[in-house]
Amino acid sequence: AQSVTQPDIHITVSEGASLELRCNYSYGATPYLFWYVQSPGQGLQLLLKYFSGDTLVQGIKGFEAEFKRSQSSFNLRKPSVHWNDAAEYFCAVGVNNAGNMLTFGGGTRLMVKP
Amino acid sequence: GAGVSQSPSNKVTEKGKDVELRCDPISGHTALYWYRQSLGQGLEFLIYFQGNSAPDKSGLPSDRFSAERTGGSVSTLTIQRTQQEDSAVYLCASSLDRGPLHFGNGTRLTVT
Structure with missing residues (x-):
């Protein structure tokens, strides 16, 4: 069965510092991968997605993520964090054909x- | 345009009562999903509707949970005989066939 692991439950960074959030997945086929952000009291907003092609994908709000098949990872990065990036971040894998x-x-x- | 709308935004109910949670998806979206987010937990898949196909109910935790989607649009999630462990945020999302999920702001359910 598929699974997604985000090893870090909490991360604290200083404003202006770089950020990397880790995501590892387990899935038997080529995955569709997503990062979502959830601000307090809000639903989830899509930051970026990987379906195929270039393994470095750019998203909204200055975020990017890199798909590394050999490591089964899809880590989220941002070069300089802003105070309003404080939120909860979810990695997800799409497990059906669509x-x-x-x-x-x-x-x-x-x-x-x- | 309008996003996914969920109502009510908050619901407090007594243990043993039934509750209905409503989701209005984005117009034209063929797929609709319900997820549950418990305190400090990730998102747990509950049920998935795709067009006119039979729904995927594999995530429903017990037979007290049911959902329907009328006319391919609005969906209602019903929880019968609520228990305290049902307390959570219930999130609805919709998508086009292969598009990303668009989430509503959720319904926070508290069972006392």
Whole structure:
């Protein structure tokens, strides 16, 4: 069965510092991969997705993620974090042909220090 | 345009009562999903509707949970005889066939 692991439950970074959120997946076929962000009291917003092609994908709000098949990873990065990036981040893998049946990781809560 | 709309935004109910949660998907989206997010947990898949196909109910945790989608649009998630462990945020999402999921803001259910 498919699974998604986000090893870091909480991360704190200083504003302006770089960020990397880890995501590892287990899935028998070529995965569709997603990162979502959830601000307090809000639903989830799609940051970026990987379906095929270039393994480095660009998303909204200055985020990017790199698919590494050899490591079964899809880590999320941002070169300079802003205070309003504080939120919870979820990695997900799409497990059907359309890539829209998602299995989510447990989430990483990001806190940003001024 | 309008996003996914869920109502109510908050619901407090007594243990043993039935509740209905509503989801209005984005117009034209063929797929609709329900997820549950418990405190400190990730998102747990509950049920998936795709067009006129039979729904995928594999994530429903017990027979107290059911959902329907009328006319290929609005969906209602019903929880019968609620228990305290049902307390969670229930998230609805919709998508086009192969598009990304668009989530509503959720319904926070508290069972006292």
